[in-house]
Amino acid sequence: MNRRADLGAFLRSRRARIRPEEVGLRPFGERRRVPGLRREELAQLAGVSVDYYTRFEQGRAENVSDAVVDAVASALRLDAVETGHLHRLVRPAGAGDRPVAAQRVRPGLRRLMDSMPHTPAYVIGRRTDVLAWNAPMAAMMIDFAALPPARLNKAWLVFCHEELRGRFVDWEAKARDIVAYLRLDLGRHPGDPAYPALIGELSDASPEFRRLWEQQEIRDKTHGTYHLRHPAVGEFTLAYESLTLPGDPDQTLITYTAEEGSPSQAALHVLAERPLAPVGPGSDRP
Numbered sequence: 001m002n003r004r005a006d007l008g009a010f011l012r013s014r015r016a017r018i019r020p021e022e023v024g025l026r027p028f029g030e031r032r033r034v035p036g037l038r039r040e041e042l043a044q045l046a047g048v049s050v051d052y053y054t055r056f057e058q059g060r061a062e063n064v065s066d067a068v069v070d071a072v073a074s075a076l077r078l079d080a081v082e083t084g085h086l087h088r089l090v091r092p093a094g095a096g097d098r099p100v101a102a103q104r105v106r107p108g109l110r111r112l113m114d115s116m117p118h119t120p121a122y123v124i125g126r127r128t129d130v131l132a133w134n135a136p137m138a139a140m141m142i143d144f145a146a147l148p149p150a151r152l153n154k155a156w157l158v159f160c161h162e163e164l165r166g167r168f169v170d171w172e173a174k175a176r177d178i179v180a181y182l183r184l185d186l187g188r189h190p191g192d193p194a195y196p197a198l199i200g201e202l203s204d205a206s207p208e209f210r211r212l213w214e215q216q217e218i219r220d221k222t223h224g225t226y227h228l229r230h231p232a233v234g235e236f237t238l239a240y241e242s243l244t245l246p247g248d249p250d251q252t253l254i255t256y257t258a259e260e261g262s263p264s265q266a267a268l269h270v271l272a273e274r275p276l277a278p279v280g281p282g283s284d285r286p
Contacts, residue, residue: 003092003190006089007057007089008057008058008059009216010086010089010218011057011072011086013215013216014076014078014082014216015036015038015042015076016034016037017077018077019036023037023045023075025037025044039057042076046071046072046075047071048068048072056068064090066087069083069087081184085183085187088188088190092187100189100194103126103248105123105132109132109245113133114135116136118268118269120134120140120141120238120255120256121136121253121254122134122137123251124254126189126194126250127153127155127185127194127198128153128154128155128178129152129153130144130154130157136268136271137256139274140228140230140268141164141167155178155182155202156201158171158174158175158178159209160205160206166229167228167229167230169228169229170226170227174226175208175209177219177221179212180218180219181219183213183217183218184218184219186199199213223239223240223242224240225237225238226240230267230271232274233267236258236264237258238264239257239258239259240254240255240257
């Protein structure tokens with residue numbers, strides 16, 4: 001992770017989203033060579049000098065205070081997730097460029113997922129690695145157990161696995177979500193060399209990934225809905241909830257549910273009753 005390059009790219013992308021008139025500024029000059037706010041305009045909004053903001057955006061400012069970072073975030077109209085990401089770019093935390101310990105899923109969590117016969121659920125870890133899943137999840141998506149361990153990664157599956165791609169009616173929305181989450185997660189683990197390796201692999205394999213990665217979107221996985229399709233039941237809509245696990249903030253339990261009595265709930269029940277792929281161990285993921 002190149003901190004200076006990432007910081008500059010993120011700030012430039014956010015300046016480009018805002019027009020001067022949207023924030024009550026009179027544009028500097030008559031012709032604008034770049035979209036959005038210029039550095040001079042952003043500095044004015046943040047209450048810092050143009051020279052200081054220029055050095056800040058280039059990663060050359062020393063001992064930047066939280067107040068300055070927050071002022072820049074406010075001027076750029078960043079939300080809470082984006083503001084946290086900006087703070088991490090300014091002051092990255094990490095143990096250096098070395099592999100981190102393998103992630104393991106607690107037995108109690110596995111039993112919890114197995115106790116939900118009609119609720120697809122899985123656990124996602126660092127880098128969007130798929131750590132564990134239950135039988136309804138395998139029935140609804142793909143046979144995770146048949147994949148090589150190196151391919152048990154949600155970002156890779158979304159972009160490079162044709163069967164899983166086909167599960168999402170609005171694949172573009174899912175792709176944007178996973179890229180935005182991966183970039184957020186990279187900011188949380190700047191010293192883990194597995195991140196640039198995955199990003200490089202996906203960039204080589206998928207022009208769509210490269211296009212979305214360059215957009216610098218940041219988004220956490222919280223809750224929402226996906227419109228899905230499966231050859232056994234057709235199209236259906238599910239709500240998902242994401243729960244960060246106590247004791248391990250790098251693991252998230254994600255569950256899918258349908259409205260009571262809806263056709264989508266009936267579709268889930270049909271999928272749950274079909275012969276299911278074996279549930280993989282998913283325990284020794286790096």
